[in-house]
Amino acid sequence: MHVEVRGLNKAFGSFQAVKDVGFSVAKGQLIGLLGPSGGGKTSILRMLAGLETPDSGDIVFHGQRVNDLPPQERGIGFVFQNYALFKHMTVSENIAFGLEVKKWNKAKIKERVASLTELTGLKGFESRYPHQLSGGQRQRVAFARALAPEPQLLLLDEPFAAIDAKIRHELRSWLREMIDRLGITSIFVTHDQDEAIEVADEIMIINKGNLEQKGSPWEIYKDPKTPFVAGFIGESRIVDNIAELRGFSDPAATSGTKGLIRPEYIEIGRKEEFAQLLSATEAGRVSHIHFRGSEWLVEVEVNGIKLVTYRSLEKEVLHPGDEVQVLVHRAYLFNDIQSWVMENK
Numbered sequence: 271m272h273v274e275v276r277g278l279n280k281a282f283g284s285f286q287a288v289k290d291v292g293f294s295v296a297k298g299q300l301i302g303l304l305g306p307s308g309g310g311k312t313s314i315l316r317m318l319a320g321l322e323t324p325d326s327g328d329i330v331f332h333g334q335r336v337n338d339l340p341p342q343e344r345g346i347g348f349v350f351q352n353y354a355l356f357k358h359m360t361v362s363e364n365i366a367f368g369l370e371v372k373k374w375n376k377a378k379i380k381e382r383v384a385s386l387t388e389l390t391g392l393k394g395f396e397s398r399y400p401h402q403l404s405g406g407q408r409q410r411v412a413f414a415r416a417l418a419p420e421p422q423l424l425l426l427d428e429p430f431a432a433i434d435a436k437i438r439h440e441l442r443s444w445l446r447e448m449i450d451r452l453g454i455t456s457i458f459v460t461h462d463q464d465e466a467i468e469v470a471d472e473i474m475i476i477n478k479g480n481l482e483q484k485g486s487p488w489e490i491y492k493d494p495k496t497p498f499v500a501g502f503i504g505e506s507r508i509v510d511n512i513a514e515l516r517g518f519s520d521p522a523a524t525s526g527t528k529g530l531i532r533p534e535y536i537e538i539g540r541k542e543e544f545a546q547l548l549s550a551t552e553a554g555r556v557s558h559i560h561f562r563g564s565e566w567l568v569e570v571e572v573n574g575i576k577l578v579t580y581r582s583l584e585k586e587v588l589h590p591g592d593e594v595q596v597l598v599h600r601a602y603l604f605n606d607i608q609s610w611v612m613e614n615k
């Protein structure tokens with residue numbers, strides 16, 4: 271189902287939770303609503319579901335304005351963070367619940383439940399109760415239950431937040447696979463950027479009620495439109511006055527221009543590691559190191575500016591206090607009016 275949202279606003283009392291948000295989602299796409307807590311992600315999802323009424327704006331599903339339709343008539347499935355399974359019902363009964371409400375006939379319900387337990391890997395668990403399942407299994411039941419009435423749009427609110435890290439990882443790729451297989455348009459809320467990057471076709475960055483940017487994970491990463499987006503995606507440090515860094519004292523970067531520098535924009539090492547690039551480097555000192563499993567995260571101080579970068583495990587191990595050379599290849603610059611990317615000259 272194609273989804274179109276225009277000029278959506280929602281206030282709670284005097285607090286404007288969602289501000290003039292508009293976007294469209296193509297059929298079969300998986301969209302991640304990403305942003306800090308309290309930004310308005312859940313409110314947007316609940317308005318799509320019909321669980322919350324917008325103050326203004328249009329919600330259009332498949333060419334039809336659905337603002338006045340109750341949730342059960344919108345053709346949506348909803349998966350909540352806390353599973354929201356019926357505790358006194360078995361897996362099969364949970365999955366069948368919505369179909370019984372819709373008065374499907376018994377044989378058709380049985381067939382649908384069988385195909386969904388198969389699809390979601392819950393075969394053999396049909397008679398178990400929620401408390402006899404793991405968190406990941408429960409969430410798969412919630413997913414199957416949401417899919418049972420054959421919705422055209424699937425809405426998921428922090429679906430993996432309550433699940434431990436390893437299983438969460440598995441469930442993410444599982445969800446991606448399911449959605450590809452079913453071709454169902456899906457929108458999920460998360461505050462976890464790795465999750466959004468890994469799973470979504472497109473990400474919408476939501477902050478303080480605003481849609482800051484919408485695009486593929488790669489577009490958002492490489493071409494952030496606002497300082498907030500630049501800082502929210504990827505690990506990075508903001509430098510208050512980029513002109514203090516060698517190679518960035520271009521007239522374009524006037525005094526006071528802020529710069530955002532990502533770890534992969536930086537190389538550090540001993541003088542001899544740089545050869546002819548040495549003249550573009552600056553002297554710095556390692557202030558902190560952290561082993562990340564597959565590489566080091568190194569914090570380095572240059573002219574009183576703290577930057578972070580990665581260092582591969584094959585290279586000489588650095589220690590706090592070590593004198594190093596630092597080469598900043600590029601920075602994402604912004605002042606009050608504009609933003610741009612600048613290369614080290």
Ligand code: ATP
Nearest residue numbers: 282287305306307308309310311312313314459461
């Ligand atoms: P989280 O990840 O914490 O759920 P979110 O981005 O999903 O955050 P929302 O849940 O949409 O954000 O909330 C946006 C703002 O609106 C918050 O400040 C919240 O306190 C407020 N809010 C949400 N629902 C209501 C409500 N029913 N009554 C009053 N304020 C509300």
